[in-house]
Amino acid sequence: MANMVTDPTAEQAIENAALKSDRFRLEREADWVRLEDIVTKMEKGKARRLSDDDVLALPTLYRTLLSSLSIARESSLDAGLIDYLEGLALRSYFMVYGTQTSFGQWLKGFFGGGWSQSIREIKVDIWIALFVMIAGTLIGYVLVAGDSDWYYALVPGNFADTRVPGASEAALRETLFSTKEHDGLGVFAAYLFSNNAQVAILAFALGFAFAVPSILLLIHNMALLGAMVWVFAQRDLTVEFIGWLSIHGTTELFAILLAGAAGIHVGRSIAFPGAKSHLKAASDAGKRAALVMAGVVIMLICAGLLEGFARQLINDTGLRYLVGGTMLTFWLVYFFVFGRSRVETGT
Amino acid sequence: MSATTTDPWTRRSANPKLDRVMVSPEGVPLNVTVATAGARAGALTLDIIIILGLILGVTLLGLLILWGFESAFGEGLILEESGPLSVVAVLWIIAVFLFRNAYFLYFELGDRAATWGKRAVGIRVAARDGGRLTAEAVIARNIIRDIELFLPLMFITSGEAEGTMTDFTAWAGFLWVLMFLLFPVFNKDRLRCGDLIAGTWVIQNVKRNLGGVVAPSAEAIADPATGTTTTRYEFSDEDLSVYGEYELQTLESVLRTGTDEALETVTSSICNKIGWEPGSGDKRIFLESYYTALRAKLEGGMRFGKRRKDKYSADI
Numbered sequence: 001m002a003n004m005v006t007d008p009t010a011e012q013a014i015e016n017a018a019l020k021s022d023r024f025r026l027e028r029e030a031d032w033v034r035l036e037d038i039v040t041k042m043e044k045g046k047a048r049r050l051s052d053d054d055v056l057a058l059p060t061l062y063r064t065l066l067s068s069l070s071i072a073r074e075s076s077l078d079a080g081l082i083d084y085l086e087g088l089a090l091r092s093y094f095m096v097y098g099t100q101t102s103f104g105q106w107l108k109g110f111f112g113g114g115w116s117q118s119i120r121e122i123k124v125d126i127w128i129a130l131f132v133m134i135a136g137t138l139i140g141y142v143l144v145a146g147d148s149d150w151y152y153a154l155v156p157g158n159f160a161d162t163r164v165p166g167a168s169e170a171a172l173r174e175t176l177f178s179t180k181e182h183d184g185l186g187v188f189a190a191y192l193f194s195n196n197a198q199v200a201i202l203a204f205a206l207g208f209a210f211a212v213p214s215i216l217l218l219i220h221n222m223a224l225l226g227a228m229v230w231v232f233a234q235r236d237l238t239v240e241f242i243g244w245l246s247i248h249g250t251t252e253l254f255a256i257l258l259a260g261a262a263g264i265h266v267g268r269s270i271a272f273p274g275a276k277s278h279l280k281a282a283s284d285a286g287k288r289a290a291l292v293m294a295g296v297v298i299m300l301i302c303a304g305l306l307e308g309f310a311r312q313l314i315n316d317t318g319l320r321y322l323v324g325g326t327m328l329t330f331w332l333v334y335f336f337v338f339g340r341s342r343v344e345t346g347t
Numbered sequence: 348m349s350a351t352t353t354d355p356w357t358r359r360s361a362n363p364k365l366d367r368v369m370v371s372p373e374g375v376p377l378n379v380t381v382a383t384a385g386a387r388a389g390a391l392t393l394d395i396i397i398i399l400g401l402i403l404g405v406t407l408l409g410l411l412i413l414w415g416f417e418s419a420f421g422e423g424l425i426l427e428e429s430g431p432l433s434v435v436a437v438l439w440i441i442a443v444f445l446f447r448n449a450y451f452l453y454f455e456l457g458d459r460a461a462t463w464g465k466r467a468v469g470i471r472v473a474a475r476d477g478g479r480l481t482a483e484a485v486i487a488r489n490i491i492r493d494i495e496l497f498l499p500l501m502f503i504t505s506g507e508a509e510g511t512m513t514d515f516t517a518w519a520g521f522l523w524v525l526m527f528l529l530f531p532v533f534n535k536d537r538l539r540c541g542d543l544i545a546g547t548w549v550i551q552n553v554k555r556n557l558g559g560v561v562a563p564s565a566e567a568i569a570d571p572a573t574g575t576t577t578t579r580y581e582f583s584d585e586d587l588s589v590y591g592e593y594e595l596q597t598l599e600s601v602l603r604t605g606t607d608e609a610l611e612t613v614t615s616s617i618c619n620k621i622g623w624e625p626g627s628g629d630k631r632i633f634l635e636s637y638y639t640a641l642r643a644k645l646e647g648g649m650r651f652g653k654r655r656k657d658k659y660s661a662d663i
Contacts, residue, residue, distance in 0.1 A: 019639060019642060019643055019646065020646065021642070021646055022560050025560070026560070029557070032557065033557070036557075042458050043458060043459055045457065045458060045459075047458065063373065066371065066373055066375045069375065070375055074649065075646060075649055075650060076646065077592055077595055077596070077642050077645055077646055077649070078561060078599070078642075079596040079599055079600070080557075080558045080561065080599065080603060081557070081558075083555050084555045084556065084557045084558070086377065086378050086553070087553035087554060087555040088555075089371075089375070089377055090377050090378075090379060090553055091552075091553065091554070093371050093377060094458075094460070094471075094473065094480075095458065097371075097372065097478065097479045097480075098458055098460070098479070098480065106482050190436070190437040190440040190441055191440055193444075194440050194441070194443070194444045197444065197448075198493075201448075201490055201493050202493070202494060202498060204490060205490055205491050205493055205494040205498075206494060208491065208494070208540060208544060266544060279475075279543065279546075280546075282543055282544055282546075283475070283484070283487075283543070283544060283545055283546025283547075284546070285544075286484075286487040286488075286491075286543075286544030286545050286546065287481065287483035287484055287487055287545065287546065288483070289487065290483045290484070290486035290487035290490060290545070291483050291486070293486065293487075293490055294486055
């Protein structure tokens with residue numbers, strides 16, 4: 001252990017100390033004070049002002065302190081000293097094992113494979129969510145086809161302006177190809193993003209209750225879509241409607257799919273933890289799903305921009321399919337092909 | 348973990364029920380204290396006030412900018428849909444989204460792993476398994492916060508504003524919030540649902556100063572000729588066998604913080620116990636000598652693996 005004491009008066013104090021444990025303390029005190037100084041600076045967010053020496057010394061000083069603490073616990077009855085060492089050990093432990101990566105590095109790891117990997121890890125739940133969403137769409141379609149009153153039960157008032165059962169083809173076409181609303185697109189995009197992100201977060205967070213609410217939410221949202229498809233299908237506008245939808249929908253629905261899958265993943269892990277304890281299973285699944293969710297928010301920003309700008313500006317069904325299809329291909333390749341062969345270093 | 352570190356007399360928290368041992372990756376058990384429900388509630392309240400303040404501030408700022416444009420260019424420009432109004436609106440929507448979702452993330456990812464509210468009450472977030480607090484864990488615990496708190500709050504306030512609020516929905520929302528808010532009270536680690544999912548817990552910060560050596564003036568008077576040391580008071584083994592570690596540490600705290608009166612009381616009770624006549628000498632020097640002698644004896648025992656918890660335990 002480094003003996004930092006060179007000051008003659010300190011040496012004198014060590015000489016004079018009547019107790020072995022006090023000598024032990026006085027010999028190491030300088031190291032502890034230095035460590036405390038470093039830790040305090042880091043806690044105050046002034047880590048950049050630390051000298052290179054200090055940064056390099058931190059792990060060593062921390063391990064030295066831990067050994068001092070172990071010795072003190074077994075050999076010293078100075079309660080104040082042990083208290084101090086306990087506190088300092090915990091504080092420096094948090095610094096040494098703190099979030100070591102900067103935000104930039106985290107982002108790099110996230111986009112460079114961490115995101116794709118987390119999505120591949122919940123593949124089973126993605127299949128479940130996909131099945132649920134398709135089922136929801138069919139339910140909506142079939143319900144409204146059977147009795148068009150269901151439409152009003154499924155679709156909230158603010159969507160159902162002109163897009164109602166029995167609307168004329170011209171009115172419906174107008175909603176798909178209107179060029180009137182070009183102004184204020186930015187606000188629209190930002191609003192859509194904020195709104196959709198909150199829905200996705202809800203789909204995930206509700207998974208906590210054994211995934212049941214997540215599944216219900218997915219079914220409900222997709223039933224709404226199915227009902228709308230029926231309305232447009234009645235006037236032979238199915239292809240145009242899906243084109244209109246696909247431009248942002250491939251991204252947005254994919255994001256909602258992932259959010260739902262993340263929620264199902266958490267709920268499933270809590271209900272069936274396997275060999276792990278419930279708490280461990282929940283927290284493992286939660287961390288994996290959180291990574292997926294961070295990505296979902298990013299996808300929803302893209303979807304908001306596509307919906308707010310591209311959909312209003314591109315008025316050709318073929319082009320709409322092209323943009324939607326390109327986005328879908330991009331996501332699929334990025335999630336399921338990219339970084340496969342890479343050695344997984346963990347995130 | 349070694350038995351001695353978990354023994355009750357080595358811990359000094361106000362509420363022993365909240366004391367936990369967390370084993371560091373080096374294998375050293377560290378004492379942590381789980382934050383009380385009251386501290387968490389206080390921190391959350393502060394954070395919500397801060398977030399509301401930030402939102403209010405951004406709103407006022409936006410209005411101020413619009414007002415500035417209006418007085419500079421006249422009213423017509425503002426109302427154009429792609430004019431300054433829409434820019435301000437976009438920024439406002441994004442800012443509110445960030446305040447609601449990123450405030451907690453940003454602060455809990457920092458070195459102190461605590462929001463302003465948590466810092467104010469002296470608590471922080473940590474990984475429950477003693478490992479690193481990862482970004483994923485912080486994201487997970489804060490996404491769950493949305494259904495615990497913000498969702499029902501928004502639901503209630505927007506329902507109230509639009510007048511669509513029925514008694515039933517109001518009560519449902521209230522019960523919902525209550526269920527999640529009270530969740531930490533019903534488990535021993537005071538875990539929120541978000542903590543459960545993220546594998547985190549909230550613990551108390553520790554910040555203690557290193558006091559001086561307890562008994563500096565009791566130092567031995569070294570004889571320069573022989574190198575042997577003697578103290579002003581001599582205590583026999585019997586004098587020292589009346590107390591254990593608990594009494595020693597009580598004496599330590601009296602010596603660290605005690606007033607003259609306390610010193611006097613303690614001196615007379617020790618003298619009574621060991622059958623000495625309390626003299627008129629310096630109380631502090633007497634107590635420091637006794638403290639040093641007792642600690643030397645007890646620490647000597649510790650080196651042979653013998654500890655004496657308090658005066659009721661068998662002498663070592």
